[in-house]
Amino acid sequence: MADGSSETKSSNQMWGGRFASGPDAIMEEINASIGFDKKLYAQDIRGSIAHATMLAHQGIISVEDKDKIVHGLDTILSEIESGVFEFSRRLEDIHMNVEARLAALIGPAAGRLHTARSRNDQVALDFRLWVKEELQRTERALTALIGAFLDRAEEHADTVMPGFTHLQTAQPVTFGHHCMAYVEMFGRDRSRVRHAIEHMDECPIGAAALAGTGFPIDRHMTAKALGFREPTRNSIDTVSDRDFALEFLSIASIAATHLSRLAEEIVIWSTPQFGFIRLSDAFSTGSSIMPQKKNPDAAELVRAKTGRINGSLIALLTVMKGLPLAYSKDMQEDKEQVFDAAESLELAIAAMTGMVRDMTVRADRMKAAAGSGYSTATDLADWLVREAGLPFRDAHHVTGRAVALAEQKGCDLADLSLADLQAINPAITDKVFDVLTVEASVASRTSFGGTAPAEVLKQIAWWRARN
Numbered sequence: 044m045a046d047g048s049s050e051t052k053s054s055n056q057m058w059g060g061r062f063a064s065g066p067d068a069i070m071e072e073i074n075a076s077i078g079f080d081k082k083l084y085a086q087d088i089r090g091s092i093a094h095a096t097m098l099a100h101q102g103i104i105s106v107e108d109k110d111k112i113v114h115g116l117d118t119i120l121s122e123i124e125s126g127v128f129e130f131s132r133r134l135e136d137i138h139m140n141v142e143a144r145l146a147a148l149i150g151p152a153a154g155r156l157h158t159a160r161s162r163n164d165q166v167a168l169d170f171r172l173w174v175k176e177e178l179q180r181t182e183r184a185l186t187a188l189i190g191a192f193l194d195r196a197e198e199h200a201d202t203v204m205p206g207f208t209h210l211q212t213a214q215p216v217t218f219g220h221h222c223m224a225y226v227e228m229f230g231r232d233r234s235r236v237r238h239a240i241e242h243m244d245e246c247p248i249g250a251a252a253l254a255g256t257g258f259p260i261d262r263h264m265t266a267k268a269l270g271f272r273e274p275t276r277n278s279i280d281t282v283s284d285r286d287f288a289l290e291f292l293s294i295a296s297i298a299a300t301h302l303s304r305l306a307e308e309i310v311i312w313s314t315p316q317f318g319f320i321r322l323s324d325a326f327s328t329g330s331s332i333m334p335q336k337k338n339p340d341a342a343e344l345v346r347a348k349t350g351r352i353n354g355s356l357i358a359l360l361t362v363m364k365g366l367p368l369a370y371s372k373d374m375q376e377d378k379e380q381v382f383d384a385a386e387s388l389e390l391a392i393a394a395m396t397g398m399v400r401d402m403t404v405r406a407d408r409m410k411a412a413a414g415s416g417y418s419t420a421t422d423l424a425d426w427l428v429r430e431a432g433l434p435f436r437d438a439h440h441v442t443g444r445a446v447a448l449a450e451q452k453g454c455d456l457a458d459l460s461l462a463d464l465q466a467i468n469p470a471i472t473d474k475v476f477d478v479l480t481v482e483a484s485v486a487s488r489t490s491f492g493g494t495a496p497a498e499v500l501k502q503i504a505w506w507r508a509r510n
Contacts, residue, residue, distance in 0.1 A: 075132045077140060079379050084123050086172040087137050088116045093268040094248055095156055103258050108152040115149040138162050159258040160251055163282040163370045167247035174291050175243055177385045178236050184392040185233040189226050189510050191399040196222035197503050201496040203481045204409035205418060214421055215413045215481040220494040223502050225305055232298040239294055243287035246271035250281035253369035282370045285363055288381050292356040295388045299349040302391050306346040309398060313339045321403040341394050348387045355380035413481040417446045417456055422478045431470035441468045
């Protein structure tokens with residue numbers, strides 16, 4: 044018969060070397076969330092103060108106990124912000140850490156704070172407050188990025204560059220117009236942020252565990268005190284809901300995708316082969332072995348952050364997809380994904396705003412490239428429709444023959460002689476050369492939202508009035 048010591052040794056080996064105390068240590072490890080949810084300390088304390096104030100107003104607790112609770116919570120907030128507060132894994136989460144410290148500070152009155160609430164509605168409140176505040180920070184960051192693009196767009200409203208489809212030269216555009224494309228993209232991101240704030244502007248506290256409470260609480264009072272439009276309307280949904288977190292991650296993923304597309308263009312534009320822009324040393328690094336290299340590392344890292352943010356969205360969608368109503372412990376896995384994505388998005392937006400303001404635009408290289416690849420071919424086709432009366436399909440065919448001739452001669456369309464063009468179609472006159480320059484091409488694109496400098500300036504003015 045084995046003795047007790049060998050049984051203990053066998054048990055510990057079964058559970059693994061890290062968990063020296065067996066199953067209890069594993070449960071503590073998997074159950075504790077204080078390592079990450081301590082980030083919610085300010086929201087937790089703010090929510091508790093509002094809750095205690097409401098309880099006293101409704102006569103559920105005494106004013107004296109409320110005053111002790113509020114004073115104690117203010118003390119705890121100061122301790123945490125000064126770095127002297129000791130968080131305990133044994134107490135599992137931010138709620139119990141704060142509550143235990145409050146009891147140590149003010150005694151039995153601390154026990155009255157949890158009247159008419161549960162950790163289920165408490166965490167829903169803390170997390171929703173945090174996400175709402177993060178969305179407000181994101182809105183400000185996107186506004187700054189849009190402002191940076193508006194400045195560059197105005198500066199380069201008439202700077203000609205090639206426009207691309209399939210990364211092949213398509214038609215001349217202006218760099219200002221290209222910048223305004225990103226204004227539209229990030230403007231949509233900001234609009235999604237604003238809508239998300241509106242969607243989540245409901246206060247969870249008072250839903251309790253899942254069924255509400257029999258105490259005569261005033262949920263409208265706490266909602267107003269915490270800056271929400273109104274309280275949530277169904278207690279089961281309140282503690283089950285993580286749509287606000289999913290919506291934040293969805294918005295973050297879309298915005299990160301836009302940032303990644305921009306980062307890709309910055310990487311391409313800064314290559315010697317393109318040479319459209321230069322980044323300063325503030326956003327570049329050198330090579331450890333090749334002294335001539337200047338790498339756009341900041342843009343590359345922004346591009347990479349997108350995968351991380353997208354992963355957070357998929358992770359939380361997967362956590363939530365099979366949960367029955369109402370609260371399940373699975374939902375403890377919601378916060379780390381949101382915290383990480385928020386940090387990544389904040390950094391990526393800030394880095395991109397810096398790069399947009401920092402980059403040196405090489406207008407000469409852009410203009411030279413704008414005329415390559417027979418980028419004014421569409422202008423020739425349009426001229427044939429407008430001036431010679433050809434159906435567009437016929438004009439397209441004529442233009443294709445002109446491009447083929449230019450390729451054969453190794454020159455641009457504008458360098459073909461009038462005789463060359465008239466040999467293809469006798470209706471062509473010397474006026475065609477007025478539309479075959481890149482400057483004339485962009486100036487002609489005056490349709491609403493087009494690349495003509497005058498139209499770009501109109502769009503800049505429209506956005507400045509709304510930024």
